[in-house]
Amino acid sequence: MKNNLFSGILFLFILLVSACQTPDEPEPKSEYQPTPYEIEIPPGFPTDLNIPDDNPMTVEGIELGRYLFYDGRMSGRTHPDSLMSCATCHIQANSFECGIDHPEYIGGFTHGITGKPTHHVMLPLINLIWNSSGYLWNGMICSDNPVAHFRNIEDLVWMGIIVEHEMNSDTNRAKEVIQNIPGYPELFKKAFGSETVTVKNMARAIAQFIRTLTSTDSxxxxxxxxxxxxxxxxxxxxxxxxxxxxxxxxxxxxxxxxxxxxxxxxxxxxxxxxxxxxxxxxxxxxxxxxxxxxxxxxxxxxxxxxxxxxxxxxxxxxxxxxxxxxxxxxxxxxxxxxxxxxxxxxxxxxxxxxxxxxxxxxxxxxxxxxxxxxxxxxxxxxxx
Ligand code: HEC
Ligand code: HEC
The missing domain is CATH 1.10.760.10 (Cytochrome c-like domain)
Incomplete structure (x- = not known):
């Protein structure tokens, strides 16, 4: 009995030592290894890109962002009649604008779930990765805005969720709804290392997707x-x-x-x-x-x-x-x-x-x- 216990301990000891003796073996892969997204900048286009240091573009982040951009449950609602996503207004066929002949936004004038009109007509989402001078018609969202929450595309995501003239929801509700949809937590883990859905990571993912929307082939x-x-x-x-x-x-x-x-x-x-x-x-x-x-x-x-x-x-x-x-x-x-x-x-x-x-x-x-x-x-x- 004693002998057996001793040989068991010895065996463990040998295992440990041998583990330490193979330093050349690759570290076990951690699960969180997003793939950097390679951006091709065509000749003649600026090389200065608006990518914040705390939101590098990754294949996994962009994939998640694309789902969220199109998912009406981002508005924190689940009933089919009350969904609104970024893509409700920002439509690819119209260069991610709504266009003039939209059946609901008559004449190009958008309004939110409440029916409250947006302040101005729309802006397209095109080549925004090359814009560091401010977003919206008046440039309110810009890197030198004294208010930290109004600085980049990331911030337009939570604003889109809460403002009355868009989704008229709240970010906690949006976060909760997305957290409870099977499949999303895993995508958040792949993109950001944690299954916990946060507003910050929703915003990061959507902003990454928007930065891929480049037009260079007219x-x-x-x-x-x-x-x-x-x-x-x-x-x-x-x-x-x-x-x-x-x-x-x-x-x-x-x-x-x-x-x-x-x-x-x-x-x-x-x-x-x-x-x-x-x-x-x-x-x-x-x-x-x-x-x-x-x-x-x-x-x-x-x-x-x-x-x-x-x-x-x-x-x-x-x-x-x-x-x-x-x-x-x-x-x-x-x-x-x-x-x-x-x-x-x-x-x-x-x-x-x-x-x-x-x-x-x-x-x-x-x-x-x-x-x-x-x-x-x-x-x-x-x-x-
Ligand atoms: C001094 C700068 C300036 C010059 C020069 C200028 N534009 Fe503009 N353009 C603007 C601004 C600013 C706006 C947006 C104004 C607004 O919305 O009130 C605009 C808007 C437009 C729009 C509408 C864009 C949209 O998305 O609704 C078109 C089309 C346009 N310009 C074409 C032209 C053409 C064609 C010329 C030359 C004949 C021209 N612009 C000259 C500054 C300029
Ligand atoms: C109800 C329609 C509507 C919805 C929904 C909507 N947007 Fe917009 N978006 C607009 C309008 C209108 C503007 C221009 C507003 C202005 O400048 O006054 C705009 C502007 C923007 C801009 C700035 C573009 C630029 O060139 O400055 C970004 C980025 C943007 N939206 C992203 C989003 C994202 C992300 C979502 C989803 C979270 C979203 N939008 C949902 C209507 C909408």
Missing amino acids: KFDRYMRGEVQLGQPELQGFVLFTTEEGADCFHCHGGSGNPLFTTNLFYNNGKDSVFDDPKDRYSITGDPMDHGAYKATTLRNIIFTAPYMHDGRFNTLDEVINFYSHNLVWTLYIDPLMHHIANGGTQLTPGEKEDLKAFILTLTDTTFINNPDFRKPEKFPDEK
Whole structure:
């Protein structure tokens, strides 16, 4: 008996020693090893990316984010009639905007579950990984916001859940509902190392997914890569777009040297003489020169995101081009880059307007709106 006990202990001892004697063997794999996501930056696109240090992109994080982006239970509700997800408004076919012909958001004006309208018309979710200058029409969400919860895409997730004009829910409810859906805890573990669903990790995952929504394959991109030719009207429109004596769009909306087709900055582009929107750029900066200023949005996929301007005042690109040609309104606050203000606009001829529009349409990227990686997943985690 004694002997047996002794040999048992000796055996254990040998085991332990031999375990210590094999230092070359790989460490046992811990379960939490997310796969870094490799971002390909096409030539000409900026290399400066908006990825916060505490939210590196991983394959697992993006997969989880895509489920959550499309899952109406993110609103903390489970009844089929009361669901709302980010994708209820941000629709891939419309460059993650809602478009002008949405049956519920008539004319492009979104509202939340309560019926309360959003402050402005929508913004698309496109190439936001290249935007470090602030989100929303007025740039309220930005890295130098003194309030820590208003700094990046991550913060728009919890805001979307709680605000009345979107999901009108609460984050605890959302967290609880997601925690109790089979399949999700495991995905949270793979992405963030813990099965416990937190608002922070929901936000991180969705933000990671949104950062993958890049558009780099419009006809214009292919032209720049030497893969296709542009037609005469498109080329003439390109020249108009990028010259001051032409249509003079490029200072704010980019061009061949800025393939994002936005500077991501804020300007007063001369639409009004009175500024009474409590949520313009001035409401954020307090700088009087920001009265009536808003984000100069990207012109990529602009054909899918009518109506135009923060208040949706123009329904078509023709109306927008006519505005810049003839209808600019001078005020003290107009941006100095509106060089043709003294003439009320650039005074394009009908033929030039057609060419300019033909060029703007080369910024349409159907690869983006059809990209299977951005689509609603075929099945949610609990349906597998
Ligand atoms: C009810 C419709 C609606 C829902 C639901 C919604 N959004 Fe939005 N989203 C908007 C509108 C409208 C804007 C523009 C608001 C503004 O700037 O005043 C916007 C703007 C944004 C922007 C800023 C884009 C930019 O270029 O600055 C991001 C990011 C965003 N939403 C993410 C989300 C996420 C994530 C969700 C889900 C948690 C979500 N949205 C749910 C309507 C919606
Ligand atoms: C001084 C900067 C500036 C210049 C120059 C400029 N824009 Fe804009 N553009 C803006 C701003 C700012 C907005 C958003 C204004 C708002 O919503 O009130 C905008 C909005 C737009 C929109 C609507 C975007 C949307 O998502 O609703 C289109 C289309 C557009 N511009 C096209 C052009 C074209 C074409 C030209 C040249 C003829 C041009 N812009 C010149 C600053 C500029």
